[in-house]
Amino acid sequence: MKNIVLLSMSLFFYAWGEPRWIVVLLLSSYVEYLGGLRIDKYKGTWKAKASLIASVVISLSILVIFKYFDFFASTVNSVFKTDIGLLRLGLPIGISFYTFQTITYSVDVYRGRAKVQKSFADLLLYTCMFPQLIAGPIVRYVDIDEQIRDRKVNIKDASYGVTRFLIGLSKKALLANFAGQIVKELIAGDLNKLSVLGAWIGIIGYSFQIYFDFSGYSDMAIGLGHMFGFKYVENFNYPYISKSISEFWKRWHISLTTFFREYVYIPLGGNRKNHALNLLIVWFLTGMWHGASWNFIIWGLYYFVFIMLENLFLRKLLNKIPRVFSRLYTLLVVIVGWVFFYFEDIGKLKQMLSIMFGFGGIPFSNVTDFAYFSNRLFFFIIAIIACTPVARYVKELLYKFSEKSLRCESLVDITNIIFNLILLILCTSALVGSSYNPFLYFRF
Amino acid sequence: MNFNIFARISVALFVMPIIIIGAISAFDKDQTVSKDENRTLKQKPEFSVISLVSGDLTKDFDEYYADTFPNRSGFMKINKKINAFFSQRATGSDNIVIINRDNDENDFKGEALTEK
Secondary structure, eight states: HHHHHHHHHHHHHHHHOOTTTHHHHHHHHEEEHHHHHHHHHHTHHHHHHHHHHHHHHHHHHHHHHHHHHHHHHHHHHHOOOOOOOOOOOOOOOOHHHHHHHHHHHHHHHHSSSSOOOOOHHHHHHHHOHHHHHTOOOOHHHHHHHHHHOOOOOOHHHHHHHHHHHHHHHHHIIIIIHHHHHHHHHSSSSSSTOOOOOOOOOOOOHHHHHHHHHHHHHHHHHHHHHTTTTTOOOOOOOOOGGGHHHHHHHHHSSHHHHHHHHIIIIIHTTTTSHHHHHHHHHHHHHHHHHHHHHHHHHHHHHHHHHHHHHIIIIIIIHHHHHHHHHHHHHHHHHHHHHHHHHHOHHHHHHHHHHHHTGGGGGGGGGOOOHHHHHHHHHHOOOOOOOHHTTTHHHHHHHHHHHHTTTTHHHHHHHHHHHHHHHHHHHHHHHHHOOOOOOOOOGGGG | HHHHHHHHHHHHHHHHHHHHHHHHHSSOOOOOOOOOTTTTTTOOOOOOOHHHHHHHHHHHHHHHHTTTTHHHHHHHHHHHHHHHHHHHOOOTTTTOOOOSSGGGGGSSSTSSSSSO
């Protein structure tokens, strides 16, 4: 059956990158599988709730041990001067994604939103589908429950999948990797020679890198999913054109904010009870999810502050001023936010911020930084365009054009094919020719 | 009907190169040295259970696959062009940066390139 083939491919794919910890993936899925069966069997009784709590706690514990034990231990060590040994386990790839996915399964079975999955193989397929296993989107079980049981692969979807995949691959191999070089050359090492301009170019480079990297992976996942008949939910929606931080988080890593809203924020009471506290918890957890390090927590709380400010009065203000200013405000907040995300070393973080805002007599620009920037102007222009929905408008125009006649439709299709071929060649060249292919989300 | 033909071609033009390159890669004679990069290329790694479990085998295999990719030097030339386009390095050498000397503000005025 289709599912068996897909499952074998996915397990092989995962084992290729992570041969040791594939057992964790299998264990996590099995725990949720058993949990789901028990929840369904004891529906309506306290045993169902107990099974839910047990399976969620076990899954989260696995995640916490691998991801956060060393972080907690070293924090305790530095505060209480103890000497708890660190586990140094290393993080199984994708654990943050598949753990959350298995949790959506148990919770949705309990809530009655999803049908229990009696086949372990099918549930495992949901957990470890190779397109979204490593870097998301975090697919909720309810969204693909039907598709696992019954989906049709048709050539139209597969063709769309190919285009989508290649767009994602291009974002990653052509744009993200080049942006990553900028980051590496400007802000990855010693910050002492950096001018204000250099620091901003560096962090803007990182803003591009993380967006193209992550949204590229999501595009690839969605594209591959289509080729196999799965329709995943979108994960990014041009976040850098947002007019407020609230809007930004509706456009960035949508599957994560959906998860926290559905499975943490709303169960806690949402905006009805303890609104501010619930937001604080959610943003604290969002920060923590991204990494076991204090800078990520600060990053999450940074956004908590802006969300609160916007809820209280800022959004009304933003709605009154021209859109270009709200966009600039959002970009500024987001770009500075990435500084907290990028620098794990608090000392370097402080240094970066002081350089960016011109403290300590740092010059605005110097010869090398300006040359560095002006040489890469083409890249920045293309990157900026790629962050906007220009491509989508072009696609819509082409679609309208193709409706005129069969010949127009053929022309558009041929253009699409040529475009895909060019991207394929460019991406292959970039990947073969480059030894620098950073995988930003290995920490998940 | 029309769309389906092009959809088929689109999928084929994606799947076929992957299969063909994979087949060529599996059966061609591996290059051992790269003249452009002045280094020896990674050869096929030996199988062992230890290397499999530790992850070294798959990592080495990825490197081997990249190093012996069919028409590697051709692809690398294209990659250089892409990089040159993005970074406007007109000389082709990685260590030279062209600075516009028409603009007085950016002229050296006797200052060293790297300050501090």
